[in-house]
Amino acid sequence: MNGLSEYEYELFKEFSRKLKPLSKYDYLNKIVLFKSTLNDKNLLNININESKQFIEHINNIYAKSTCEKIYSYLHSFYNFLLKENYIQNNPFANINKPYVSRIKNKNDVLSLDELNKLISIFPHLKKRDRAIISFLISTGCLLNELISLKWKDLIVDNGNIYSCKIGTQKKERIVQLPEYSWNLIMDYKESTNITSMDDFVFKSRNSNTITDRNVRLIVKNALSIANLSNYSAKDFRHSYATFSLKCGIKDENLKEKLGWSDKNYACRYKYVINFVDSDNIDYIIDNDESNIYKSKK
Missing domain, CATH: 1.10.150 (DNA polymerase; domain 1)
Structure with a gap:
């Protein structure tokens, strides 16, 4: 099997x-x-x-x-x-590990125009898929954090401030959600069968959960439709980090938002922020609900 x-x-x-x-x-x-x-x-x-x-x-x-x-x-x-003595040698021990540079460049980050171009194709996606992509963009979460998200982790307070609990143990944190992202998740909720608040939010057709491979394919398809195939799911997290730093967020605060173990990870993005949009960024949805990010002119 x-x-x-x-x-x-x-x-x-x-x-x-x-x-x-x-x-x-x-x-x-x-x-x-x-x-x-x-x-x-x-x-x-x-x-x-x-x-x-x-x-x-x-x-x-x-x-x-x-x-x-x-x-x-x-x-x-x-x-x-x-x-455990099942083999005599590790066949991967003497092979060079694929190396990934930790310093980010402009190819790792979507511009505001590209993010809004991606969001503009949401009407062509399933409700679940647009909710997934919106959640990744607006929280900067890891794929395994999205996969592990349960309905009980979604929070709305008396002031209609929307947030969610993501991560586990030391990396568990509360992240605020834009109203637009929240509404997409609620729209998706109406189309799915929920038996318990302990149910996973996102699931596949034949399972009560979803895999990271499923999510990558969903993102890949959406990026292809938007003619942004040079990006992948991980670049949403890089974009979130970059725009947050561009807005002036402190390294320590970004560490808390993204669940980093060290605030010095922010140094990876110090170079790329010079290449993103020079306008001040505002994480408020446009009135026409077409954009998650907009620029203050």
Whole structure:
């Protein structure tokens, strides 16, 4: 069913027993992806050449950040197999890890015009998909934080201030939502069956949740329609960080908003803010509800 042999799947269950369900599913997807390139060869019998060929293969079809993640997952899995004496060598140990520069440039950040161009194609999307993209843009959250969002995490106070709780443990935080984003989620809510406030907000057709791969495909499709295919889901977070800094938010406050472990991560964006729109940014929706961001002229 999952592409692994019964024995391989038992090893995976042993490896992943302490992982959270969504992380476990993510790891499994990456291992199954690797397995699919091996012509049914056993995962325990591969060599460094096969590992190297796989990394070269994914480098040609995925973003570098995704390749880095896949490499890290597989390296971790094979380290476990090595530690437990299932194999003698980690086939990923001597392969160069895909490198992602942490310094952001103008290719990592959508301009205001590009963001509004993306939002302008929302009528062509499903209610769920427009709510997902709007949420990513207006919170700068990670994909796993969006996936983990539950209805009980959405908050509205007596003053009609909308917010949500995202993240877990030390990274848990309250993030304010623009009214437009809130309304898109509520519009989507009317079209879905909710049995409990513990239900996940976003789900797929055949599951009560949604995967990061589903979200990436949703974003990729929307960006394609908007003729912005040079961007990806991760660039929404970069854009949020950049525009926040452009508005004058303190590094410490941005750390809290994005759940960073260190405020110095803001240094990655100090260069790119010189390339974004010079107008002052206002995170208020236009009256025609077509824009999440607008410029004060």
